[in-house]
Amino acid sequence: MLTIDELVKRRGSRLVLSAVSFSAAPGRITGFLGPNGAGKSSTLRILLGLDRATSGTALIGGRPYGVLRDPLRTVGSVLDGSGAHRSRRVGEHLAWVARSNGIPQHRVGEVLDQVGLADSRRTRAGRLSLGMGRRLALAAALLGEPEALVLDEPSNGLDPDGIRWLRGLLKDHAAAGGTVLLSSHQISEVAQLADDLVVLAEGRIVASGPCAEIGAGHESLEDAFFALTRSGRTGEQR
Numbered sequence: 001m002l003t004i005d006e007l008v009k010r011r012g013s014r015l016v017l018s019a020v021s022f023s024a025a026p027g028r029i030t031g032f033l034g035p036n037g038a039g040k041s042s043t044l045r046i047l048l049g050l051d052r053a054t055s056g057t058a059l060i061g062g063r064p065y066g067v068l069r070d071p072l073r074t075v076g077s078v079l080d081g082s083g084a085h086r087s088r089r090v091g092e093h094l095a096w097v098a099r100s101n102g103i104p105q106h107r108v109g110e111v112l113d114q115v116g117l118a119d120s121r122r123t124r125a126g127r128l129s130l131g132m133g134r135r136l137a138l139a140a141a142l143l144g145e146p147e148a149l150v151l152d153e154p155s156n157g158l159d160p161d162g163i164r165w166l167r168g169l170l171k172d173h174a175a176a177g178g179t180v181l182l183s184s185h186q187i188s189e190v191a192q193l194a195d196d197l198v199v200l201a202e203g204r205i206v207a208s209g210p211c212a213e214i215g216a217g218h219e220s221l222e223d224a225f226f227a228l229t230r231s232g233r234t235g236e237q238r
């Protein structure tokens, strides 16, 4: 469903992504792991049409984001923040997002219930707590009942209860045949959730495959992660 092929991103003289290739399959949760600055957000921003690759492709169901019609019906995403203008009320923001993607208005109430923001419908986005803002971003991602969810550090700002709730939601999405790609710099967070892992270090893929394969030969997945990201390019390449 999500296919990244030989993605290269240069910023000035810096090579931020170096021939990054991996895919995220339907019915599975793919964890996209790497230390701070590894290039996870850069990859996801290109996939979501928010930045341009220097070369290579990042496709959603075989097509670049920019040519998708009503993209929120195909892929929902959560990046930084709530995604809403501070002065916009929660319900108005979602109603506007729904209209812009041909999504029926009844979905607004449904996703507000789903993310636990039904009581905040009239609250201005700027007044939401960090965690509530993340829930609003998730609500927008779920509006179009997309097959794929792409989430950049989605549990940032969520309390333990919220993290557990998000885990359940993502597991249900994959169990229903959806594709989930989520980035994190915390192996412990992803280890409990992901079926497959893609590990990025300094803009290069150092490992990818099912969690069990990546953890093989190490005491734990955490040990595997540190071994792979410390050694960078010299880590095991699958």
Ligand SMILES: Nc1ncnc2c1ncn2[C@@H]1O[C@H](COP(=O)(O)OP(=O)(O)OP(=O)(O)O)[C@@H](O)[C@H]1O
Residues within 6 Å of the ligand: 011, 016, 034, 035, 036, 037, 038, 039, 040, 041, 042, 043, 184, 185
């Ligand atoms: N807009 C930008 N302009 C210049 N450099 C940038 C920009 N955005 C990211 N970078 C650089 O690109 C590299 C990769 O950053 P990126 O945000 O993709 O990493 P990340 O893996 O998502 O890190 P984190 O876990 O800290 O979010 C970093 O060195 C960063 O400084």
